[in-house]
Amino acid sequence: MEKIVIEGKTKLKGEVTIGGAKNAAIAILPATILINGICTIDNIPEISDIKICCDILEKIGVKINRISKHTLQIDSRNITSVEAPLDLTSKFRASYYLTGALLGRCKHATVGMPGGCKLGARPMDQHIKAFEALGGEVEIEQGRIEVKAKKLQGNAIYLDVVSVGATINAMLTAVLADGVTTIENAAKEPHIVDLANFLNKMGANIIGAGTDRIKIQGVKELKKEGTYSVVPDQIEAGTFMLAAVATKGDITIRNCITKHLESVTAKIIEMGAEVEDFGDAIRVNCTKRPNKVNIKTLPYPGFPTDLQPQMGVAMAIANGTSIISESIWDSRFQYVEELNRMGAKITAQGKVAFFQGVDKLIGAPVYATDLRAGAALVIAGIAAEGTTQVYNIEYIDRGYEDIEGKFAKLGAKIQRVNE
Numbered sequence: 347m348e349k350i351v352i353e354g355k356t357k358l359k360g361e362v363t364i365g366g367a368k369n370a371a372i373a374i375l376p377a378t379i380l381i382n383g384i385c386t387i388d389n390i391p392e393i394s395d396i397k398i399c400c401d402i403l404e405k406i407g408v409k410i411n412r413i414s415k416h417t418l419q420i421d422s423r424n425i426t427s428v429e430a431p432l433d434l435t436s437k438f439r440a441s442y443y444l445t446g447a448l449l450g451r452c453k454h455a456t457v458g459m460p461g462g463c464k465l466g467a468r469p470m471d472q473h474i475k476a477f478e479a480l481g482g483e484v485e486i487e488q489g490r491i492e493v494k495a496k497k498l499q500g501n502a503i504y505l506d507v508v509s510v511g512a513t514i515n516a517m518l519t520a521v522l523a524d525g526v527t528t529i530e531n532a533a534k535e536p537h538i539v540d541l542a543n544f545l546n547k548m549g550a551n552i553i554g555a556g557t558d559r560i561k562i563q564g565v566k567e568l569k570k571e572g573t574y575s576v577v578p579d580q581i582e583a584g585t586f587m588l589a590a591v592a593t594k595g596d597i598t599i600r601n602c603i604t605k606h607l608e609s610v611t612a613k614i615i616e617m618g619a620e621v622e623d624f625g626d627a628i629r630v631n632c633t634k635r636p637n638k639v640n641i642k643t644l645p646y647p648g649f650p651t652d653l654q655p656q657m658g659v660a661m662a663i664a665n666g667t668s669i670i671s672e673s674i675w676d677s678r679f680q681y682v683e684e685l686n687r688m689g690a691k692i693t694a695q696g697k698v699a700f701f702q703g704v705d706k707l708i709g710a711p712v713y714a715t716d717l718r719a720g721a722a723l724v725i726a727g728i729a730a731e732g733t734t735q736v737y738n739i740e741y742i743d744r745g746y747e748d749i750e751g752k753f754a755k756l757g758a759k760i761q762r763v764n765e
């Protein structure tokens with residue numbers, strides 16, 4: 347069993363370079379199923395969710411050639427199966443994109459229900475609504491979702507809730523459908539725009555991605571070859587920005603799109619840190635104990651739920667009592683108990699948590715409860731006095747490439763240990 351061991355207390359200083367976005371790559375890879383050809387995708391992060399996604403793609407006939415650490419050549423000319431097995435799909439959340447992509451290409455998909463972080467109820471009703479609106483017949487049994495369509499026909503889809511996954515699945519299903527599809531109340535996250543950019547580069551006709559109305563004119567087929575580079579990871583960048591605040595450090599984060607980070611930047615400034623925005627890089631310098639602040643998580647461009655636990659660490663040591671209202675997931679405060687073991691004073695009641703700032707955190711053995719909670723505990727360990735051991739780090743490996751290497755370069759005394 348691996349764990350991350352950290353000797354605090356360190357003020358992080360230096361530069362870090364952000365990799366490709368997990369949530370974009372994890373949609374773009376299944377989207378290659380729609381291409382009856384070969385494409386090369388660059389800036390793919392080396393994380394376990396990507397590895398599992400590639401394993402599934404290979405099982406259904408896609409040939410993947412690793413050209414370099416972050417570049418894959420993907421040959422989807424020969425799809426040999428429309429079935430993605432439950433033992434693999436249950437290992438990560440975004441496996442549900444295989445359904446939209448296989449349905450779009452083959453008019454048939456049988457995909458094991460998705461797994462992923464346990465953040466509370468993760469329904470798929472809006473995905474199903476989209477499949478059905480476009481002509482799919484959906485059956486769920488034995489832990490699998492099967493969708494068949496005689497023909498895919500563009501349609502108007504109104505999403506009852508703003509859902510990243512349902513927006514992407516609707517796009518994947520509609521790209522090769524006949525006629526026009528409109529997705530109203532669509533999610534606007536940067537990874538939705540990135541997927542649309544990729545598909546458009548490959549010959550799709552998608553407009554409006556990044557707004558709440560996406561219009562897709564179905565095309566007969568996509569191009570037989572192309573290249574694409576995945577957008578930088580907004581959440582990885584935000585994680586390092588908040589690490590600078592929590593450790594009273596000075597970090598320059600390179601290769602990020604600072605426009606994607608506006609909600610985080612605004613809160614960090616409110617907390618009293620200095621922020622310098624260079625457009626494709628951002629410097630966060632925090633020279634004093636952060637001020638208290640309140641946040642509510644919201645769909646993009648609001649404060650991302652995926653940065654909520656990392657923000658929680660900064661609040662745990664802030665001056666005064668801060669409040670987080672979580673509006674996306676029911677169980678996103680599982681990390682609170684772990685931070686309290688380190689001396690934090692946090693009370694969570696349902697989807698609201700109160701962070702009574704303490705002078706310092708003290709190292710302890712703690713358990714990652716999900717991906718972002720894991721990143722938060724690593725930051726807490728760097729900020730805390732003494733030794734912290736973070737367990738369950740397989741969660742962290744799902745979405746952060748070489749987290750210990752990147753923090754070590756910023757001065758953290760951190761290592762991965764195999765027990």
Ligand code: UD1
Binds near residue numbers: 369471472
């Ligand atoms: C994606 C991200 C995840 C992030 C989340 C919100 C990926 C792989 N994962 O997850 O990291 O935390 O967006 O930014 O990109 N909902 C329904 N019915 C549905 C679908 C969703 O009610 O059919 C609800 C969910 O319960 C949740 C909200 O909509 O309350 C948002 O979920 P959604 O945006 O779909 O999250 P994911 O795509 O699973």
